[in-house]
Amino acid sequence: MAAAGKTTAGKITVLGAGSWGTAFAKVLADAGQPVTLWARRRDVADAVTRDRENGDYLPGIRLPDNLAATSDPRVALDGADTVVLAVPSQSLRHNLTAWRSLLAPDATLVSLAKGIERGTLRRMSEVIVEVTGVPDDRIAVVSGPNLAREIAEEQPTATVIACRDHDRAVAVQRACTTGYFRPYTITDVIGCEIGGACKNVIALSCGMADGLGFGANTLGTLITRGLAETSRLGAALGADPMTFAGLAGLGDLVATCSSPLSRNRTFGARLGSGESMAQAQAAVHGQVAEGVKSCSAIRELAQRHGVEMPITEVVHRVCHDGFHPREMAGELIGRKTKPER
Incomplete structure (x- = not known):
């Protein structure tokens, strides 16, 4: 009580x-x-x-x-x-x-x-x-x-x-x-925490897209589909779906994915422009880009609950499996087509 x-x-x-x-x-x-x-x-x-x-x-x-x-x-x-x-x-x-x-x-x-x-x-x-x-x-x-x-x-x-x-x-x-x-x-503590953790991973993907020279359409797509996969994971864990339409969901996601002040976006942009993980880490001046470490745990959590999170999957591959950021777009765009909802 x-x-x-x-x-x-x-x-x-x-x-x-x-x-x-x-x-x-x-x-x-x-x-x-x-x-x-x-x-x-x-x-x-x-x-x-x-x-x-x-x-x-x-x-x-x-x-x-x-x-x-x-x-x-x-x-x-x-x-x-x-x-x-x-x-x-x-x-x-x-x-x-x-x-x-x-x-x-x-x-x-x-x-x-x-x-x-x-x-x-x-x-x-x-x-x-x-x-x-x-x-x-x-x-x-x-x-x-x-x-x-x-x-x-x-x-x-x-x-x-x-x-x-x-x-x-x-x-x-x-x-x-x-x-x-x-x-x-x-x-809704669960929704707040899932939104806060996942937005760092989506921000990495947005940074990678920026580093590759992609524009606003790509950014809007990643933010929107990133919100969708975050909401799916949150719902599977018992979060209130409305939380992801609020400040802890969409608000945090937009700010982190759009701003050069975001360490995760900056880290992703460095990777997208061709820098190594070590060079990208140096660019954030020794501070922590949380999404680099959390992406693997979020991916595993999603797999445990049978939740599909394709953006998180490719970010994990870039950060931990040697996947090149330029392969990210082909991996995501080439997925089987289906209804939006």
Whole structure:
């Protein structure tokens, strides 16, 4: 049964000082919340404290004075009522295992990670439940058009807070509502997580198409058919189909597939233009293109549930089987014709 009365976020800690973790910490601070940001590297935490800037991930963005930083997880988590998990999806389990004994008994855990864990095929909320043992109604998921740089620059955007406990979702919503950041609430955690994971894979395909010199028709086709295969997987897992027509589905997909700020799109474009995987990784400056790692897990999850995901299949082949991006178009266009729905 959902917990009742969780209507305030209390003390908030953000674990992970990459671009999105730092941007979301800024949102929370701008909304009037005192926030602690944990950075894995002490020099990043010191720079935030000293210079009010995370120069490695969001250079030129001044961070609010009510945003503290530390590299000590014990200090960061001491008394934290809301814990935002902002580490990459494939490292969440490892990090959370180290942090679980430091979590408050009734803390709300908020996941910013967008991916499917390799090997286990778990969604991020499932990883959190498995590692911490907390009930799933204590876990909220943030998803939507979340390009970190634009949000840090206070460009208007909206997002979704998903949690089975609506009161907790509302508490997180209130904690991160600002004049430029508008959160909505839903209870469909599965749909939010599947949309957030799959859009990274579709963005890789859109980047590859751009790198190959293809135009708007190809991009529109990949986005639309990518949404279709994402929705099929979500439905097979029990998601609400309407979620994929909203911010966590179409909204996030369009932003990630269209913007040069998207690491996944940038990575795909480099591959499409003929660069190697190593060269493409260098182009995103050591940051994680989640779709490269998640595409294989999503493909396997789809196969397990008998769901056809042709775009995900070719992205996996390019990233892991030596398939060349120029073969992608022929593979997809050459498939057997059939009705759209």
